[in-house]
Amino acid sequence: MIKVFEPRLSTKDKLSVLSSLNKSNISGSSEEVLKFESYLARTFDRKFAVALTNGTTALEVAVKSLDFNEGDEIIVPSFTIISCLSAIIRNGLTPVFCDVDPITWNMNIDNVKRVTTKKTKGVLMVHTYGLPADATNIKNFCDDNNLKLIEDTAEAHGQLEKRKKCGSFGDVSTLSFYANKHITTGEGGAVLTDSQELYDLMKQIINLDFKEPNRFNHKNLYWNYRISGIQASLGISQINSLNKTINLKIKQGKAYNQLFKSHTDFLQIPLSNVNESKNHYWVYGLVLKKQNHRDKLMKYLFENDIQTRQFFWPLHMQDSLPKKYRSINENLSSAEYIGENGLYIPIGPHLNLSKQKYVAKQIINYIDNSIVGKE
Structure with a gap:
């Protein structure tokens, strides 16, 4: 059977993971995770990256980090992965579906404008199947109308739109590192941002809201979405390829x-x-x-x-x-x-x-x- 996709790991990938194992850098708090996040931020022209368990949780954390109110309308292309829909609904928001271009299979600015209302508070922009969305025009529209932009870059690692890197357009931008992605950690994901405030918040969201001085007194019921050091070490090698x-x-x-x-x-x-x-x-x-x-x-x-x-x-x-x-x-x-x-x-x-x-x-x-x- 010729599979639709089958990952291949290089010798460098395996040596990177072995090095992490030899140093016992295996947990979600290991230095390999911080190194991977630094590599990601640099690769995608962002100030900060938060590595976590997968692309679905990346979308949910990204949406949660923004200051939406319950019921706010978020525009999302109907032609995309179910994770985008779940991230909107699980955060108590209202999905408003836009169509996509029949030739590029991606959303464009006209699709977005057609469904924008006074209740619209954000756009979840998705790059689909290897081509970018109409990212520059959509970002400009969001900036002009005070809308938050969430950018799903799971399928566009290394892609450009008008010479700007996909993953650098959103207030928050998400990545997936599933086995079929151009950068893989087997399972995994990340959220990118240029905001120190959002970065700090997302670090709390994915880490059970641990906070000093009283580490085990939690103000919020957050999650453990940490990625492991083993996965991060594979991701570092993958970025280089x-x-x-x-x-x-x-x-x-x-x-x-x-x-x-x-x-x-x-x-x-x-x-x-x-x-x-x-x-x-x-x-x-x-x-x-x-x-x-x-x-x-x-x-x-x-x-x-x-x-x-x-x-x-x-x-x-x-x-x-x-x-x-x-x-x-x-x-x-x-x-x-x-x-x-x-x-x-x-x-x-x-x-x-x-x-x-x-x-x-x-x-x-x-x-x-x-x-x-x-x-």
Whole structure:
């Protein structure tokens, strides 16, 4: 089975972890964690970084750190991971869903403006599948309208938007270090900020609100979201390999583009760039232009030993969405269409060109036999 993704750890990664083990730097309070946070802040052009357990808790801590009031409206793209929705709702806020661009699969300023009301207090901006959102324009809009900006950069490590690093736009910006991310610690995440006040608060939130002089008298019922020193040591090594990882993905993405170029009447392939931003192909996504074929294609590929994943299912259509939020949306046709017809295919260090050609051949076989041949 050709997996949709399979991590590969280098000798340097393993030696970094071994060094941490040899020094007994394994806990969440070890010097390796502080070193990792320093590396992250520098890598993403921020003053502070708070490393924690995963990207989902990063979003929840990021939202909680901002001074929202219960019920405040937060704009979020409907086409994104469920973690964004849970971070809003678990903090007692109201999600307002915006659509995304049907070609880039990312939110843009027009999508945001279309759903902004007097009750809007923040925007959760997400960079999706290797291309950036319309970050500069969205940030400027938030600044002009006194809105807080939460930036989800889980899928955009090392990406730029108008020559500014993704992860440096938000009042708070989040990262995920899950095994399929361009920087991985197996599981893990971080929140980035330039605010000393927010940094100090988030450090309390992830550490059970321990505070001197009376360490065990807690003012708040916070959480233990600390990352371990072992994970941090892997993250430090991974940061040093970020450009190599991105360059490999770009090379593989370009190869797929060439392999599929004769079938773009039936497949929407990812853009190679948006303005000055090159696609980093965190995943390689495809949208079928003929409806009701996505799941059949996935079944066919699985039978031919190729693993795939469906695109995100739109947030406004989630079974878990409370009923009181279901009517707070406009026309979200792009999120619905790509959510119903999109999939992503294997990409990453476990793949060579021969395997890419095999994957593409099977997809083209399905199109020729089950779509073209049926017309």
